[in-house]
Amino acid sequence: MASELPLPLLALLFLVILPPLCSSWRPADDDDASVSRSVFPMDGDVAWVVQVSDLHISAYSPERSADLELLGTALRAIRPHLLLVTGDITDAKNQQRTTSRQDEYEWVTYKKTIDAIVGRGGIDKSRIFDIRGNHDMYGVPYRGGKLDFFSTFSVNSQLKRLSTITSILLQGDRSYQFLGIDDTMSVGIRFPANLFGHPTDKRIEAVNSELQYLTNHSNAPVTKVVFGHFPMSFTASSEKGQRYESVFTRQSISAYLCGHLHAKVSKQLWRYHEMRTTEGHKSSFWEWELGDWKDSRLMRILAIDGGAVSFIDHTLNQALQTSILITYPTDSRSMNMLESEKWSMRNDINVLVFSHQVIRSVSARVFDSYSGFKVVEEIPLQLVFSSSADRPLFHAKWNAENYRSPSPTRYWLQVFVLDSHGVKISSEQRPFSVEGKMAIPTRSWLSYLVFEVQWEDMYRVLMWSNMAFTILLLFTPKILYHFVSRSSSYQRWVMSVLTSPIQQRKSYLWLVWFLMEGTRSKPFWSCLVIYVLWLIEMPWFWGRATSEDGEIAQMYLSGWSMPFHDGGLTGNKLSNPDVLVITLPFLYLVVIPVIVLIYGLFAEKAIVCSRRSRRVEYSAGSANTLAESARLLPDAPRALLMKFSGKMVSMVIQFWGSWTRRALLLACSITAAIHLKLCSKLMSAYGMVPVALSPPLTWMPLLLLGAAAYCTKLHGD
Structure with missing residues (x-):
C-alpha cells in the first residue's frame, strides 16, 4: 500500500509550489505610449460631441455602412465639435462567423463611408x-504590418495620428479635454481569444501625465472626458498591476466613454466609480457604455456645459428629426457628481435643440413628483445669440432655491419644442437635483455581472477554484482510501453501505464510497493526475494565433505563447485573461464531467459485482426455501415456480445494473458531444490540423472516457 502514494504526493507538492501563471504571464511591453495632440477653438462654454461605436462594417452585411448615411444627415443638424468612433470599426469575420480575418474590402468601405459622411454632414x-477595437486587431501579427489596415484606412492614420493616446482640447471660456486610448493587444490574437483591453505601465503613466499636464498649465478650469473601446470590467491590469480607475479618480475626470458590449446586453450600462485618492480625498467619475451601431444603430450626443456633462442616445432607424438635450440641470440618475465641497448652485436652464427645421419656441416645465407630477413652473427659453450660427443653445433663468429637496428625484424637468412646421416635440421627463444629489437606479443582475464585475479577477477565481476542486476530487478520496482500505472492517462497511435499505442510506456515506471506489484503479487515476497537471503547466493545443497563414503558437491555461518573428512578435505570453472563453467551458463542461463519469463507471462496476455475488447467495438460499414450499405441489407446477422465481431475481438485478450503466454511457456521450463541439469551434478559429493533432485538448478526454467504459464492462453485459 505504501508504494501507491509517491506519485500523488509528488503531484500535490508540485501543485502547491506551482506559481500562479496568470499573474506572471503578461502582454509584452508596448513602446508606443506617445501622445498625438489636437486643439480646436470653442465658442462659449458649451461643447457637444457625437459618439458612435461598434460599427462592425462587414462585407456580408452592407446595410451597416449604407445606414451610416443617416449619421451623416444627423451630423448636419447636430454640427458637433467632434465625432468619436470608439472601436470595432470592421467586423473582421467570415460569413459563418466561425473565424476572424482582416478584410481590406471592409476597411476601404469604411474610408469611403467616412468621406461620404464628411460631405453629407459638413x-x-x-x-x-x-x-x-478588438475586432480591428483580430489576426494582426503586429501594428504597422500588412494586415494592420487601421494604419492605412482609418481617419487617425490619414491625419498621422497613430499614437495609442489621442489628446483633444476644445478651448473657449473653459477648456474641455477629450483623451482617447487604444488598449488593443500589441499582437492581435484571432477570435475568440481577443476580448480584453491590455494597457501597459508606460501607457497608463502617459495617460496620467497627459491628464495632469492641463491641470498644471491651464489658467481656465478643465473638464476631462476619456474615451476608449473597452469597459473597465473588460480591461486587464498592467504588468505591475496598475489600473485606469485609480488614475481617472486621481485626475478627476468627469466621464469615461466606451463601447464593446453592444445593446443586446443593455442599452443603459452606466457605472459610477468612487474611490479615495492617496491624499484621502473622495473622487469619482462616470463610466458610460454606448450600445452598438451594428444591430441597434445607436448614436450618442454628449455635451459639456460649464463642466457639467450630460448626454442623450438616439436610435437612427430613420433620419433624425429633432433632438433635445438638456445640458443643465443634469439628470440626477446618471449624470450628477456628488461633490458637495465643489458644488455650486446655478440659477439657469440650458437646452441644446438639434433640428433641420427652424425652431419657433422652446419652454421647460418643472413637475413635482410629490404632488402627482403637477406642473410647478413653466419657463420659456430664449436662443443664445453668438458669433457662431452653429450654437443651437436655448437658455433661461430660474430660482434654483425653489427646488432644493432632500430627494434627488422629487422634481422632474421636461422641455417642449415647436418648429416652423407646427410640429411639437418634447423631451423625456427626467429628475434633477439643484444640489447635485444622485439617485443611481438599481441595475439588473445581468448588467451588474457584465459591467461591474472585474472579469480579469473573476477569471482567476473561476479558474483556480476549478483547479482546486479538481485537485481535491483527485487526491482526497485517494488518500482516504489509502488509509481506510488497510482496515479489515472496510469491506464490511462497504457491504453495509450497499445493502442497507434505501430509506436508511446516508447520502454522504454513498458519496464517500463513490469517490473512493472511483480512485481504486491506479492506472486510470494516475492518468487523470498527469492529465490535470498537463493542463495546468503545459500547452493545451497548437494553432495559428494570428493570421490564417501565420506561425503556429501554443495556448496555455494562462494565455498564448507567441514564437519569435522578424516582424516583431515577442515570444512572450499574451492574451490573459482573454483565453477564458476557451479554458472555462473546457474545464467546467469537459474536464470535471470526465473525472466524475470515470468515477461513476468504476463505482457502477463495483455495485454490479457486489449484487451479482449477493444474487448467487440469494439464489442458493431461495432454492432451498422454494424446494421446501414446493414439496406440497405437483411436479409440473413445482418446476415452473422454481424457474419463474429465478428469472425474476435475475431480471431485477440485471435491469438495475443495465440502466445505471446506460445512463452513465449516455452522460459520457453528451460530454463527448460538448467536447467535440468546443474543439470544432477552435478548429474553425485556429486551424483544423494543429488543433486536431493536439492530444491534451482533442483526444485525451475521449480516450479516457472510452477506455473507462471498456475497462468497466463486465462479461455478460
Whole structure:
C-alpha cells in the first residue's frame, strides 16, 4: 500500500509550489505610449460631441455602412465639435462567423463611408477621431504590418495620428479635454481569444501625465472626458498591476466613454466609480457604455456645459428629426457628481435643440413628483445669440432655491419644442437635483455581472477554484482510501453501505464510497493526475494565433505563447485573461464531467459485482426455501415456480445494473458531444490540423472516457 502514494504526493507538492501563471504571464511591453495632440477653438462654454461605436462594417452585411448615411444627415443638424468612433470599426469575420480575418474590402468601405459622411454632414475630417477595437486587431501579427489596415484606412492614420493616446482640447471660456486610448493587444490574437483591453505601465503613466499636464498649465478650469473601446470590467491590469480607475479618480475626470458590449446586453450600462485618492480625498467619475451601431444603430450626443456633462442616445432607424438635450440641470440618475465641497448652485436652464427645421419656441416645465407630477413652473427659453450660427443653445433663468429637496428625484424637468412646421416635440421627463444629489437606479443582475464585475479577477477565481476542486476530487478520496482500505472492517462497511435499505442510506456515506471506489484503479487515476497537471503547466493545443497563414503558437491555461518573428512578435505570453472563453467551458463542461463519469463507471462496476455475488447467495438460499414450499405441489407446477422465481431475481438485478450503466454511457456521450463541439469551434478559429493533432485538448478526454467504459464492462453485459 505504501508504494501507491509517491506519485500523488509528488503531484500535490508540485501543485502547491506551482506559481500562479496568470499573474506572471503578461502582454509584452508596448513602446508606443506617445501622445498625438489636437486643439480646436470653442465658442462659449458649451461643447457637444457625437459618439458612435461598434460599427462592425462587414462585407456580408452592407446595410451597416449604407445606414451610416443617416449619421451623416444627423451630423448636419447636430454640427458637433467632434465625432468619436470608439472601436470595432470592421467586423473582421467570415460569413459563418466561425473565424476572424482582416478584410481590406471592409476597411476601404469604411474610408469611403467616412468621406461620404464628411460631405453629407459638413463636419471637418480633422474633427473625426477613431480608435481600434478588438475586432480591428483580430489576426494582426503586429501594428504597422500588412494586415494592420487601421494604419492605412482609418481617419487617425490619414491625419498621422497613430499614437495609442489621442489628446483633444476644445478651448473657449473653459477648456474641455477629450483623451482617447487604444488598449488593443500589441499582437492581435484571432477570435475568440481577443476580448480584453491590455494597457501597459508606460501607457497608463502617459495617460496620467497627459491628464495632469492641463491641470498644471491651464489658467481656465478643465473638464476631462476619456474615451476608449473597452469597459473597465473588460480591461486587464498592467504588468505591475496598475489600473485606469485609480488614475481617472486621481485626475478627476468627469466621464469615461466606451463601447464593446453592444445593446443586446443593455442599452443603459452606466457605472459610477468612487474611490479615495492617496491624499484621502473622495473622487469619482462616470463610466458610460454606448450600445452598438451594428444591430441597434445607436448614436450618442454628449455635451459639456460649464463642466457639467450630460448626454442623450438616439436610435437612427430613420433620419433624425429633432433632438433635445438638456445640458443643465443634469439628470440626477446618471449624470450628477456628488461633490458637495465643489458644488455650486446655478440659477439657469440650458437646452441644446438639434433640428433641420427652424425652431419657433422652446419652454421647460418643472413637475413635482410629490404632488402627482403637477406642473410647478413653466419657463420659456430664449436662443443664445453668438458669433457662431452653429450654437443651437436655448437658455433661461430660474430660482434654483425653489427646488432644493432632500430627494434627488422629487422634481422632474421636461422641455417642449415647436418648429416652423407646427410640429411639437418634447423631451423625456427626467429628475434633477439643484444640489447635485444622485439617485443611481438599481441595475439588473445581468448588467451588474457584465459591467461591474472585474472579469480579469473573476477569471482567476473561476479558474483556480476549478483547479482546486479538481485537485481535491483527485487526491482526497485517494488518500482516504489509502488509509481506510488497510482496515479489515472496510469491506464490511462497504457491504453495509450497499445493502442497507434505501430509506436508511446516508447520502454522504454513498458519496464517500463513490469517490473512493472511483480512485481504486491506479492506472486510470494516475492518468487523470498527469492529465490535470498537463493542463495546468503545459500547452493545451497548437494553432495559428494570428493570421490564417501565420506561425503556429501554443495556448496555455494562462494565455498564448507567441514564437519569435522578424516582424516583431515577442515570444512572450499574451492574451490573459482573454483565453477564458476557451479554458472555462473546457474545464467546467469537459474536464470535471470526465473525472466524475470515470468515477461513476468504476463505482457502477463495483455495485454490479457486489449484487451479482449477493444474487448467487440469494439464489442458493431461495432454492432451498422454494424446494421446501414446493414439496406440497405437483411436479409440473413445482418446476415452473422454481424457474419463474429465478428469472425474476435475475431480471431485477440485471435491469438495475443495465440502466445505471446506460445512463452513465449516455452522460459520457453528451460530454463527448460538448467536447467535440468546443474543439470544432477552435478548429474553425485556429486551424483544423494543429488543433486536431493536439492530444491534451482533442483526444485525451475521449480516450479516457472510452477506455473507462471498456475497462468497466463486465462479461455478460
